Amino acid sequence: MDDADERAGTSDRDDPAAFVALFWRHGPAVHAYLSRRAGRQDADDLLSEVWLRAFTGRADRRSPEALPWLYGIARNVLSAHWRRQARPRAHAELSDELDPWADADARVDATAQRATIDRVLATLSKDEREVLLLVVWEQLTPAEVAAVLGLPQGTARSRLHRALTTLREATAHPPVLTCSDPMEA
Amino acid sequence: MDTIELLEQLGRVEPADPAVLDRTADALWALAAAESQEARSRASEPSPVLRGSARRIGVVDRLAPTAGGRSRRYRRLGIGAVGAAVVLLTGVFLPGGWLDRSPSAAAATLLQAAAAAASPTPLPPLGAGQYYYQGNIEQQLCTSPLPGGAGVANFLNPNTHENWVATDGTGSVRLVADPGGHWLTPRDQAKWQATGSPNECSITSPLLALTSEAAILALPTDPTVLGSLIADGRVNDVGQILPSPGPCAQAATPLNQNSASCGINRQLDVVNNLLTAPMAVRRLGAVLFQIVAQLPGVELIGTRTDALGRTGTAVENPGSGDVLVLDPSTGTLLETQSLALAGNTLGVPTGTVVGSVTFGPIAVVNGLGTLPN
Numbered sequence: 001m002d003d004a005d006e007r008a009g010t011s012d013r014d015d016p017a018a019f020v021a022l023f024w025r026h027g028p029a030v031h032a033y034l035s036r037r038a039g040r041q042d043a044d045d046l047l048s049e050v051w052l053r054a055f056t057g058r059a060d061r062r063s064p065e066a067l068p069w070l071y072g073i074a075r076n077v078l079s080a081h082w083r084r085q086a087r088p089r090a091h092a093e094l095s096d097e098l099d100p101w102a103d104a105d106a107r108v109d110a111t112a113q114r115a116t117i118d119r120v121l122a123t124l125s126k127d128e129r130e131v132l133l134l135v136v137w138e139q140l141t142p143a144e145v146a147a148v149l150g151l152p153q154g155t156a157r158s159r160l161h162r163a164l165t166t167l168r169e170a171t172a173h174p175p176v177l178t179c180s181d182p183m184e185a
Numbered sequence: 186m187d188t189i190e191l192l193e194q195l196g197r198v199e200p201a202d203p204a205v206l207d208r209t210a211d212a213l214w215a216l217a218a219a220e221s222q223e224a225r226s227r228a229s230e231p232s233p234v235l236r237g238s239a240r241r242i243g244v245v246d247r248l249a250p251t252a253g254g255r256s257r258r259y260r261r262l263g264i265g266a267v268g269a270a271v272v273l274l275t276g277v278f279l280p281g282g283w284l285d286r287s288p289s290a291a292a293a294t295l296l297q298a299a300a301a302a303a304s305p306t307p308l309p310p311l312g313a314g315q316y317y318y319q320g321n322i323e324q325q326l327c328t329s330p331l332p333g334g335a336g337v338a339n340f341l342n343p344n345t346h347e348n349w350v351a352t353d354g355t356g357s358v359r360l361v362a363d364p365g366g367h368w369l370t371p372r373d374q375a376k377w378q379a380t381g382s383p384n385e386c387s388i389t390s391p392l393l394a395l396t397s398e399a400a401i402l403a404l405p406t407d408p409t410v411l412g413s414l415i416a417d418g419r420v421n422d423v424g425q426i427l428p429s430p431g432p433c434a435q436a437a438t439p440l441n442q443n444s445a446s447c448g449i450n451r452q453l454d455v456v457n458n459l460l461t462a463p464m465a466v467r468r469l470g471a472v473l474f475q476i477v478a479q480l481p482g483v484e485l486i487g488t489r490t491d492a493l494g495r496t497g498t499a500v501e502n503p504g505s506g507d508v509l510v511l512d513p514s515t516g517t518l519l520e521t522q523s524l525a526l527a528g529n530t531l532g533v534p535t536g537t538v539v540g541s542v543t544f545g546p547i548a549v550v551n552g553l554g555t556l557p558n
Contacts, residue, residue, distance in 0.1 A: 019213065019217065020210060020213045020214055020217055023206075023209065023210055023213055024206075024210065027201070027206050027209060027210075028200060028201050028206065031200075031201035031205070031206070032198050032200075032201070035198040035199070035201075036195075036196050036198055040198065040199060043201070044201075044202065044205045047201070047205060047206075047209050048208060048209045048212055051209050051212075051213060052212060052213070052216070055213055055216055055217075056216075117188060117191050117192065117195070120188050132192075133192070133196070136189060136192045136193055136196060137192070137193075137196035167188050167189070
């Protein structure tokens, strides 16, 4: 299956064998998507579920590009997985919704970097975070992000724009940290 | 470092374990085969049915994406970035029919004799920096996707897989393209020439890390125990024991007639993959032959000469076209072959060899990349 086939989405819809070729093409990327958000072990468990859903639902594919469509399925599988597990999330207020940062947050080590990135990302809404991370982590275009999230392209663009603007402002104006030197007291 | 760079750093994750990808691919193949079978049934077409499966031929067992975007297939021994394009496709199968056959007494006798003769012969000990070397000759069916929607062209592509292995099963592998090879049919050659003769089949690599055989070396050596694990789908293609049955045990399909266990084709796939591990085969060869001897449908098909000119006796699983060529006097596995089955879509006669792995002798060498004298 070549690029044109994949964009048309015909081969892997009509030919089950071509769909398996699609898996070898995008399976590692889908695994990475899951791994970034849920950790490697859960990604191992969920990968098959994503692809079996994709196989059975391939006739309904609307996205001309395969990868955003697959990320969309992976997102739904992750969401269902988290609901099943009812696992505690880093951001309690988002515990019943999909927020990719919630799990990634747990992977940041306890350094100044964590404080920085935590503070900056906390200024974004959940929706803005999700768009931003799809662009930064998955290297998607805003149009592809829109396909993953089922949004109009303009909405995805504006969320990305807001996220980047907020990031720039937060980075340019870090909170003032005060500390006292006990020797001066 | 700015926030975006920090985020990018956080987004770096380890690549997926090949065994995890394999499990999913196997499940998809099973679904694809089931769908093909169902479509045929609806159309009231007679068997045989296209299996359409990318099968393992020796150590080659997975497709992986490349920078060029083509789906490609690499050997299982830890190669993640070889610039070679191969989609290995073999054969068809006859759903149902072969499962009704009783185990062939002649095949079982041969396999048991090979198992008895294969009692582990100690390899010479390794000195500091030394490795065991084994060069395996592989004939792979390279299915090259052609540009412009022209389909594929099948080329039987020879290469040598050079393995350097330490006693713990770690080491390196290098692929060397061999001269020769041939188009499977004149039609394949004509299609390839008509589309600009894309070079997709040549495989040459630097030294690459070998996927450790540690898991295979740790498998149980009781044939009943290991046979049950394999039948239950609990052993994957790199010898890891899974905590729960793998995908083949979770759905009844034409490749897996019994939902309580893996089908014979899948069991033999696993055995074939384990047999390609140079160190592990020394320890497990006899056990694996005994397991194959218990598989229903496996038949004795007579003598065969391998690519190194050695003569052995062969058994075949007619359901998948998998062949093991053994030297029963020494219990040595000389070669594995994949045969085209009746009704195959490759355009070749039934029984045509469409893939093989010839196992070379093992020698001690003085370092990675060093060849025997």
